[in-house]
Amino acid sequence: MLRSTSLLATKACRNTARRVFVRKISTSGQEQCDVVIVGGGPAGLALASALGSKQHTLGNIKIALVEAGDLSKVRKWTPEEGTFSNRVVSLTNESQAFLDSIGSWQYVEQSRTAPIEEMQVWDGVSDARIEFHSSELGLEHPEQGMARLTEVLNLQRGLLRHLQLIPEVQIIDQTKVTSITAESVDGGWPLVQLENGRVLRSRLLVGADGLNSPVRSFAKIPTYGWSYDRHAIVATMVHPAKSPLLGPNTTAFQRFLPTGPIAFLPLSPTVSSLVWSTTPELAAALKQTAPSVLARMINAAFRLPENSLTYIHSQILQAHQAGMPIQDAEIKGLIQWRESSCAIKENSAYSTAAFDTPEKLAGVPPDDAVLVPPMVTSIQPGTIASFPLRYNHAETYTGLNNRAVLVGDAAHTIHPLAGQGLNLGLGDVECLSRVIHNAVLRGGDIGSYTSLLPYSQERYLENHKIMSICDKLHKLYSTTFGPVVQLRTMGLEMLNEFDSIKAALMSIAGSSAPTRIRREGGSFHGEFGATALSLAATGFEGVTAAAATVQALTNLVRDRAKAQFDERGKGGNTL
């Protein structure tokens, strides 16, 4: 007893002593850090917040975040009422719960986010369709939807507001990392050289620095991937409010066209966000046209048969190549002509006639109105942009003996068709911050390979699984080849039949079932999400495998036929 009281008494002073000394050390102009995060995108900022919010249990580790861009612009971002940024992500409930658990979610302006309560997904060629509603998911709070659409800027600003309350995290923005070297001694630490001459010596170096990650190059981590030869056009779309008969604007629509899916993601009753993956040529051509042309083409892309779209796209490309971007009147004419030749009635939701007379949209909506998104009437000025799409996966997330670790897009990028990119990144951040926390509690050196191993072990396969499902989905739907279309139609319709597989598709489309969070040293787990995903994986594997077999058989028959034909041809020649 004697001993324990004296221990406690002296402990208080020792604590302060320990805290002060960490700050003091610096060798010859170098600044000592425990964690240097390169990249102030959403992943980097979330990691800084996650670590910063646990400062007291982490024994005041020293954290610096370096970002090339100007973060004060993000901090001061005050969009005009009713306008929305064009970069929007759908955050799964799991991602939101994580952001909430670190205390950041409350700084994200909730009124600018919108739940997805329902999804309408259909095949652009066969029109086979699946519908999901969040009430079918057995969510704890179905009214909060299966995912929440959030502007990236709103998220980043929220994270920055949270970080303003954590002065221990040093944010160095408008400063590029110019090079990273390793100290020349055995077991030396990384030295991060900044544009302004500062040098940070870091125990742990986190690459949250996006697709072309300089940290990844420093750590000599190879990456594996390819370009999809697709660009995603994004824009903020304006439309009339839905009729009350159709319910609120909380349904996301996605149509899989052979060139890539087009998605309509609701943000407010009259504003939604576009993500349209298509060929780089069409993306470039559409960016050159008047915004009204893009608006018409978006409406058409959700409504016209696939072959009509292919024809109109070729017209747009031709005009673009001739250096004369297609005009609004011409597009209007083309669409009207295709609508009438396809016998689309003017009072059907599939008709775009009301584009020029929006007042006609008021009143009782047609029966088929639930199948297509609201008619886009204009594009918010300045919001049209496009991004090249890549599949990329680093071979490992932790460098070998160089104290580097990767999170977010630096580690992996995927096709946005299931809206998973940042959700994977936030999963990385959740796991890495937990792994760091556990290592610190055990006196581990958080830059060591051994401390970081559980992070790679937990995240790599998890990410790989989701990434390959998204990749397969893209490949499965980017063909008009008959047998494959037939099979995937069966696929989609079968999906609609079986609730479990439907739920699986919902889970990659941005939702995940109720996840319980163990906050103390525990982990997040979406058991439902995981099983549903593997179900989905097998489901799709089945469809792709079947399609591949059909394709192989067809090729075989075709090659045989061709060989016979050539044989005959040869025979003919000699005769």
Added chain:
Amino acid sequence: MFPTSLIRSTVNPAEIAHFSRLSALWWDEHGEFSFLHKMNPVRMQFIREKILEIARDEQPDLSGNNPDILNGLDVLDVGCGGGLLSESLARLGARTLGIDASESNVAIARHHSTLDPRLSQNLSYRHTPAESLLSEHKQFDVVCSMEVLEHVDNPALFLSTCAELLKPSGHLFLSTISRTPLAYLLTIFLAEKVLGKVADGTHTWSKYIKPSELIEFFHKYRSPSQHPEASRPWITRLYGDGVPTRTEAEVRGLVFNPLQAGWMLAPRGAWGATECNYIFWARKPALESALDSIKS
């Protein structure tokens, strides 16, 4: 304390030469000592949790996740090697002294600690056998000796030396390997002879010590005292199957999981878990318990 004339050494020169030859490899996380690197977090977990558990018995209001439990304690790491455990202890704020019988190990440990600015204030190393600290009348809150017992001569002397380097109520942590056929198979036959993961000749089966032998030792062992009539053995009670009470001593298995390529701490009493690697904890009796028993 031991009269100086009685000090015999526990140092086996062949063992020390063996570790000295390998000393450059201590901090290669993928090399010779990768097993120890991977085992280290689990050893630290046990040390931290056990000290916390006992502290909470005495101060029930202490937080169950107190990160500062080792902060400011005087800790000795006997046979510190390259300093894997010493660095972790120091990072948690313990005033740590690492000692080793191999001079080159101590040099490596010292050099490595200079890379980490967080270590300079409370970590030091000495090239010395534990026995000479006794003659300096040093005592510590915690004495650790990880994977050393199986390498010493005269283990009983080694144990009593560690024991007497502790203050009353201090914590003793030892990790080692049990003398079982399984241990032979895994640590010598597989690790050294077949897979070559560990240098041949690192281990000698006959020197392995079973958990029951450690318990037996501390069931009999009494710290030398001015009041011999008052001193009690470290372990006073054993349950039916030879299990001590949680507040006097504990044995936990350290189990390697090849799927995760990592070690885990087996749950208390897990069947068969202590057949190979294990960690042992015992607590030196408090001073007042001795005095109390005199009074009564």
